[in-house]
Amino acid sequence: GESVGLHLPTLSVQEGDNSIINCAYSNSASDYFIWYKQESGKGPQFIIDIRSNMDKRQGQRVTVLLNKTVKHLSLQIAATQPGDSAVYFCAEKLNRDDKIIFGKGTRLHILP
Amino acid sequence: DAGVTQSPTHLIKTRGQQVTLRCSPKSGHDTVSWYQQALGQGPQFIFQYYEEEERQRGNFPDRFSGHQFPNYSSELNVNALLLGDSALYLCASSPGTFAPLHFGNGTRLTVT
Numbered sequence: 001g002e003s004v005g006l007h008l009p010t011l012s013v014q015e016g017d018n019s020i021i022n023c024a025y026s027n028s029a030s031d032y033f034i035w036y037k038q039e040s041g042k043g044p045q046f047i048i049d050i051r052s053n054m055d056k057r058q059g060q061r062v063t064v065l066l067n068k069t070v071k072h073l074s075l076q077i078a079a080t081q082p083g084d085s086a087v088y089f090c091a092e093k094l095n096r097d098d099k100i101i102f103g104k105g106t107r108l109h110i111l112p
Numbered sequence: 113d114a115g116v117t118q119s120p121t122h123l124i125k126t127r128g129q130q131v132t133l134r135c136s137p138k139s140g141h142d143t144v145s146w147y148q149q150a151l152g153q154g155p156q157f158i159f160q161y162y163e164e165e166e167r168q169r170g171n172f173p174d175r176f177s178g179h180q181f182p183n184y185s186s187e188l189n190v191n192a193l194l195l196g197d198s199a200l201y202l203c204a205s206s207p208g209t210f211a212p213l214h215f216g217n218g219t220r221l222t223v224t
Contacts (some may be wrong), residue, residue: 001208008152014188026199032210033199034213036215041205041217042217043202043215043216043217044155044202044213044215045215046212046213049212068204088156091154095210097168098145098160098167098168099157099160099161099168099170100145100157100213101157102155103154103155104171105152105153105154108162
């Protein structure tokens with residue numbers, strides 16, 4: 001993936017508000033997409049996934065939207081909590097491939 | 113039920129040395145993938161092991177090699193270390209190749 005160095009894009013959200021994190025993926029042939037959350041000092045943690053035959057999927061407090069026309073993925077977090085503070089990565093996978101390709105991360109900062 | 117465990121958690125090596133990192137997958141998982149995460153970037157795929165064989169490899173030189181054992185645990189070996197090999201090395205396991213990855217907390221390698 002592309003390097004963003006030490007300066008990750010940051011999204012600051014008031015506690016209790018909804019958060020929307022956006023991601024542009026790279027390969028139009030990708031057919032499986034995943035969002036991961038990475039807290040400081042930990043490995044990435046699976047949040048939610050979606051296959052290319054869907055455009056929306058909901059989990060507990062999270063929703064993923066997929067727009068294949070413009071190769072765009074978004075993660076919506078409802079009622080953001082302090083524990084949501086982390087770096088969020090979108091990732092894509094081709095069905096025939098074993099590897100997952102991670103995008104640029106976004107740091108979510110929760111304001112009290 | 114333990115998740116993915118990696119050892120050691122931190123390691124400091126000198127340029128030119130060799131290093132071995134270890135990973136035990138989550139119980140019930142037979143597929144192990146290794147990723148390199150430089151500071152401020154998303155993880156990058158190194159390779160994946162299934163049934164003790166390397167199934168797919170990312171864009172990493174031959175200095176990076178691995179092994180999977182009959183109990184599904186895995187090792188990552190890096191020879192002739194370079195300063196640029198300094199990174200967080202993440203192991204991920206899954207019950208097959210088309211399931212979400214479960215990551216360990218990584219080994220932080222520093223090359224001086």
